[in-house]
Amino acid sequence: MTTRHSHRWLVPLFAAGVVVGCSAPDREGPSPTSAPPTNDSVERSALAAYEEFWTVTDAAFASPGSRDWTTRTREVATGQALESLSRDIANYASIPAHTEGTVSRAPTVSNAAPDRVAIVDCVDISDSRLVSDDDGQVLDDLANRVPRYLYRAEVIPRGDRWVVERTAPSLAEPC
Numbered sequence: 239m240t241t242r243h244s245h246r247w248l249v250p251l252f253a254a255g256v257v258v259g260c261s262a263p264d265r266e267g268p269s270p271t272s273a274p275p276t277n278d279s280v281e282r283s284a285l286a287a288y289e290e291f292w293t294v295t296d297a298a299f300a301s302p303g304s305r306d307w308t309t310r311t312r313e314v315a316t317g318q319a320l321e322s323l324s325r326d327i328a329n330y331a332s333i334p335a336h337t338e339g340t341v342s343r344a345p346t347v348s349n350a351a352p353d354r355v356a357i358v359d360c361v362d363i364s365d366s367r368l369v370s371d372d373d374g375q376v377l378d379d380l381a382n383r384v385p386r387y388l389y390r391a392e393v394i395p396r397g398d399r400w401v402v403e404r405t406a407p408s409l410a411e412p413c
């Protein structure tokens with residue numbers, strides 16, 4: 239067979255390979271519930287856990303001394319993220335102060351694997367204030383604070399749910 243004639247066979251062979259690769263799944267194969275999670279489902283789960291982390295964070299900062307936040311924070315965070323969140327809640331309660339207003343976010347997944355998802359967020363605190371519980375005075379240095387900055391987080395699976403493990407606000411990186 240000459241080179242010219244051998245190329246004629248490449249197209250049908252390639253087409254057959256595509257058809258075999260795209261054929262219907264074997265009915266005897268694993269069920270959809272035993273399949274590993276797809277990147278889309280991993281990303282959705284991680285983003286939902288990240289949003290829940292912020293729901294708890296916002297509630298705790300709005301009323302840090304109203305209750306013991308330990309159980310709730312352990313449900314949404316672990317490791318460095320839990321330590322940092324717990325420290326911030328304790329600091330606000332000790333002043334005593336709380337946040338008022340709205341913190342806006344725009345999280346996106348920057349990297350996803352079955353065991354870890356990296357999230358980059360643009361946190362906007364321009365409509366939020368730290369307020370003294372004693373006299374209602376605004377404690378933020380509004381003139382010098384960075385109103386919008388990048389915030390990085392890593393979310394990991396723990397048991398049957400995802401939790402935030404690491405957080406890193408990047409005040410030097412406005413968004």
